[in-house]
Amino acid sequence: MSAAFALWCVGLLLVAAAIGTAIPRRHVATPIVYGASLVASVVALAGALAALIGPAPVSTATLPLGLPWLGAHFRIDALAAFFLIVVNLGSAAASLYALGYGRHEPAPHRVLPFYPVFVAGMNLVVLADDAFTFLLSWEFMSLSSWALVMAHHRLRENVRAAYVYLVMASFGTLCLLLAFALLAGVDGAYGFEAMRVRDAGPVTAALVLTFALLGAGSKAGLVPLHVWLPLAHPAAPSHVSALMSGVMTKVAVYGFIRIVLDLLGPPEWGWSMVVLALGGITSVLGVLYALMQHDLKRLLAYHTVENIGIIFIGLGLAMAFQAYQVSWAAALALTAALFHVLNHSLFKSLLFFGSGAVLTATGERDMEHLGGLIHRMPLTAFTFLVGCVAISALPPLNGFVSEWLTFQAILQSPDLPPWGLKVLIPAVGAMLALSAALAAACFVKAFGITFLGRPRSPAAANAREVDRFSLATMFAFSGLCLLAGVLPGLVIDALAPVVGGLLGDRMPVQLDVPWLSIVPIAEARSSYNGLLIFVFITASASLAVYVIHRFASRVLRRAPPWDCGFPDPRPITQYTAGSFAQPIRRVFGTSVFLARERVDMPPPGDRRPARLTVELRDLVWDMLYVPVAGAVDATAGRLNILQFQSIRRYLSLVVAALVALLLVLAIWL
């Protein structure tokens, strides 16, 4: 696919946005806008697939937009092609889903104009080949998604979410702006080509890395910059939540890879420690936060934070290996990270679609009011279950493969010489293992409380299965989760040009391995075959069913639950989301969240109900954001006098500022 072709797809999206702006309240607007987005995404997806798999020459295009002496440059290389696949796969699915889901939208005029712009913005970020276009597209993406978060603006919590998001997005863009400014240097070479050949000094490289980590990290949701994410992602309509969690965070990962591994070149090993440590902390904290939630969409959003941590662990490992020229191991680590990018975009979108279906059917996001939906919505329940198994990194689905590859990369690292890495990498491995185990607990809770058991509210008891568009989307993504899990060799081989372009090395060709196994290094060291595992489990389960039904009993009787002889039919006696997480809260939460339980037990004879209150503190928020916000507020209060000056004072201030700037420039140059 040429870059010009991709731009035509973006053009089609902008036309859809124009239609959405012109006739948002008409009934035809919803199918037109989402249909056009679907067509544009599918075409772009096909083109990107062709570009990645085919013998792709790098393709560029220039539009006479943006800075007059520069123009807007676009370019597709293997890295961009891969991320275009992720973006357009996600947006195609979200558009298809929205053909059904969008009909329930109470305020379509707040969604339809911004949705195609959001998709277009994400595409443009990946396509951009100069700093100006990149930042402009990044802002397009941020602001249109902010508008989508504000779609249901009458809810107070959504307004707060949007505000926090706006502040964090501005902060992130500012950091990226500074990073690109440093990369461009004093002569203002904004094209990526010029940045690639420029050799940044160690101080500049350090600053660029810091800013890239802050800018891309805040968009991706790295702890401690994640605070906006669990507020904003659930606030948007569900198909937009899927795009924000499944795709936009990946665009941020793209930004980080583009700046650090491509434009800057692999940095010193010390930086990989920062990335690894942040990744490890992010993965564990993300899943612990997720476990404490009882709002289904917020749980999923927090879980995105965990997965971003896993991706950054892979990236950090790749940086560490590349710093010591162990390029084959770096290729393994980067492949693992990129594979997880694809996987997470698949199963997180799937789960958000599922939560949207639950929201449509019951009007509830709070798991404490759900339950028993597997009877009322069997198809949605099945696809949600597939997503849960995949995200919990259980074989034979896809989440396991990328985590397995990350573990294999960790096991290659004892030969790295620095002591810091020798101590840090095993610790990060333990954190990764811990987060994988906690993720399983988290999704047993999410699926078990929402879909199993007995309905906890009339809304859940009367839920109805959702429309065909939504179901088709969810089944398609379940299928992709299984496919990527049983045929991981295909994905790994497709990623080879991406990894090769960045690191100059690749993983061994996987499709040559007999039986479609994957072998990262050598068969004697490690191998995994998802296909055979899947076949074996299916075969032995079928065999067991057949033998038992043929030769033993096949009688089935229905009766009330046994429950040790004391069944209580009231749904209130079931385990809730809060009680399910209680043991884990006791084990981890007392230190991480300073969790405190208070039991208020009335004395005998008193007829008021007993109460259990749980207090959780978000330490990141309390110890980082509250002080910073307080300081900003106090400074703003002090500087308030500047607002009430005479015109002479203003003029003198302007002159003083000008002189100061010129002085700085004179000293610096």
Add this chain to the structure above:
Amino acid sequence: MALIHDLVVQGGQLLLVLLMAPLLTGFVRKVKARLLRRRGAPIIQPYRDLARLLQKDVVLADNASWLFRVAPYLIFAATWVAAALVPTFATSLMFNWTADLIAIAALLGSVRFFLALAGLDIGTSFGGIGSSREMMIASLAEPAILMIVFTLALVAKSTQLSTISDFMLSSHVGVRISLGLVLVGLIIVAIAENARVPVDNPATHLELTMVHEAMVLEYSGRHLAVIELAASLKLLLYISLIACIFTPWGLVRADAGLAAYVLGSAAWVAKLAIGGALLALFETVIAKMRVFRVPTFLGAALMLGLLGTLLLFVSRSL
């Protein structure tokens, strides 16, 4: 010819683990009973139980979903596959490379995932208590086992079980601190994963202490039989795993004669018997823990695994 030979060995293992699993459970129960000066049920009692359960009707709760009916077979199939991939009497199994040690651990994770979901399906409070506690235990046991795998992989430079046991059989191993740590850690994890005393008690139906039994409380008939068989398989898997890593003697390498296979199987049965007897002895002399003491117990396993890995990162010879 070689293919047929390999298939026979792999198929033999598949059947052997399935047939031996109830026997091992019966043996452990018998030894425990003898240690308590009871006569105990005959060793073959688990087979009788299974046969009886298979013949009985399934009594299903009114609001049980399809997941509740599918889960036992999935649990059984995944455990069986995992158990068939651990070298018992021979290292060169045909499908050994299908899953390495990390994948086997993850397969057991899948088993637990579905078991916990099944516990929540009926919506009874006992099912919930079992699932929630099981996931708490797993959240510590799973990272512990992964750290143990890391240590072994760093020693043997492979996560492939057959390579690890070949390496352990070779003379390069020597006495290593990390391996000692890992052995203790692996035993702790095995006890927790198999719901044995002191973490859980397989013999009790005392409500507040049970974890595994609480999850399967609503199962009956053939479903229960399949789940019980899966639990026996899991115990066999863990003892075989510890045996093939730390006592790999007698394991048949590739291209050996029939005599070697007989010898290998005999060695394996002997290892199972010793492992089962030690487990019974341990269970007899120790008391059940409170649930919230379990994290400390498993945390020790996690720390041992982490320590083993750290030692190896620091020096290859420790």
